[in-house]
Amino acid sequence: MARKFFGTDGIRGRTNAGVITAAVAMKVGQAAGHHFLRGDHRHRVVIGKDTRLSGYMMESALVAGFTSVGMDVIMTGPLPTPAIALLTREMRADLGVMISASHNPFEDNGIKLFGPDGFKLSDADELAIEALLEAEPVLAEAELIGRARRIEDARGRYIHAVKQSVASDLRFDGLKVVVDCAHGAAYQVAPSAIWELGAEVVTIGVAPNGTNINRDVGSTSLAALQARVVEEGADIGIALDGDADRLIVVDEKGQAVDGDQLMAVIALRMREKDALRGGGVVATVMSNLGLERFLEGKGLTLERTQVGDRHVLERMRAGGFNVGGEQSGHMILLDYATTGDGTVAALRVLASLVRSGKRASELLHQFEPVPQLLKNVRYSGGKPLDDARVKAVIADANGELTGKGRLVIRPSGTEPLIRVMAEGDDAAQVERVVDAICDAVREAA
Structure with missing residues (x-):
């Protein structure tokens, strides 16, 4: 069946055009809600969003769709994509929804869906929902319409969860970290998590106004972070994207460190602890040949997939790997998250920096990329x-x-x-x- 709505990472497009309209969002809520009405328990969906102006419209339309088919809704407000995956699982929800177009400009938006296990939906689930989107919705009886509520402690729950990725005896005291949140979903949680672990935190990209997400900041626009790191004399810079599932790092000299280098750092550290599974790393065809050669020299493998963190995750789960990602900054660390999590990856990089006692420019450039x-x-x-x-x-x-x-x-x-x-x-x-x-x-x- 040809896909009309779902692409490589959920449903995405320009707001109020094509598939990203309030009408379509309501239908997605009805179709996905009906598909996940399984069993006789009271069904529940968790909905989060990034900071785009259109998030209000999309959230309201999705709530209408889900409640109309009998599913209760929990709204979290702005939170990273991996936080919604986490809360879906932790709150025993049947479905999770993230309203975001990731690193795209504010004019775009999207809908990402997670199953009850916190992982992105399978092809079979997406195709089933596609079919339901073209059919008349099966609406609930009046007394079975769902209820909606907003929870206030979602940010705290996520911050507590990501801090568990760092050993309890480790502190970031003495580190000065510039954190760029792209005016996006992590504008509160990422700086807070790093500060709570003891670092001195300088922030940029933390003043969302609905239309400035990813604009001249974040993991796809590093100039502001590079300049600020050097200006502040900081030890390291952390750049997230709009929904905070990507991480790019800047060293103390202002040099960018991409996902390939970060995977090398994280994988080697985990092997030192005898915690690396699968015998290597999973990445895409776009990862640099230098990474492949470097890992081979360390007795590790690099398994390649099609472009897209979804394909990386599928191979990781099938092959028993726990480290994977993309050169663009998606870092998937399955010991701590079910999807790419830029904040978790940042904490792992900061922990390695503290443990090593080295400067970021020494630690994070593990290999020389080939042209x-x-x-x-x-x-x-x-x-x-x-x-x-x-x-x-x-x-x-x-x-x-x-x-x-x-x-x-x-x-x-x-x-x-x-x-x-x-x-x-x-x-x-x-x-x-x-x-x-x-x-x-x-x-x-």
Whole structure:
């Protein structure tokens, strides 16, 4: 069945256009609520959101949908995506909903769904909900309509939970940390958790107004954090995205540290404690070849998946891994969370910094990345990757890079773009290969 609503990470789009409208949100509440009405207990859904202006509209519409089919609703207000996954499980809810478009600008919004175990829904569940969205809703009898309430202690519950990822005898005293919350969902909880563990905290991106989420701050816009870390003489900078499931770090010199380096740091520390499972790390095809070589040199493996933290998580669960993530900053640490959690990952990085006694610039740059180049080619229609000339150029490129690097070419899942990525030991060769493929795609398109 073709998907009309769900993409690679829930339902996402521009607000009041396409699938992100109040009308569709209400239908999602009705369809997902009906799908998870299982058993004869009183059913419950937890709904959280980030700080987008449209969150009010989407929340109200979802509440109407869920209550109309007989499901009780618990609203948390602004909280990170991983907090909703946690509370869904801890509060014995049948379903969790996060209203967020992650790192996208405020004009976009989205709906992420979690099952009662706190994990994102399976393909089967999403397809079942898709089918219900096209059907007439099955409404509850008048006396069985659900109730809605807002809980006030959700932030405290989450802060307490994430602090459990750090040993009880460890304190962050003496660390000066700049925390950038992207004016997003973690603007209260992330600085509080780090401060409660003893660090001196300087904050940016903690004044959401509904329209400034991710604007010139956060994990996809590091300039403000880099400047502030250097200005403050801080030990480290922490950058989250709008829903706080991503983490990018800045060292004391203002240099960015991506998800590949963070996975290396966390995995090695866990192996030292004999806590690393699966014999390595799970990442996507976009992770740098330098990470793969580094892990191999340490006797560990790097298993690659398609792009998307959902695919990483599926492989982790199937293979018994407990560390995985993406170069873009999704960090999945299954010992502590059921989905990517930027705050948990930040606490693990800070703990490693304290334990090692090293500067961030010493500890966090574990390997030298090989030259990597990614370019996007926009096209108006057709399937340019099926063109014979494009195939020939790709084959030549693969031949050039054999034994020296990698080539990853994929259509975007959300835009009419072909993404061309190559990496290898020779930067000039990498650039030449990428440009040749991009030129061939443009001609074919």
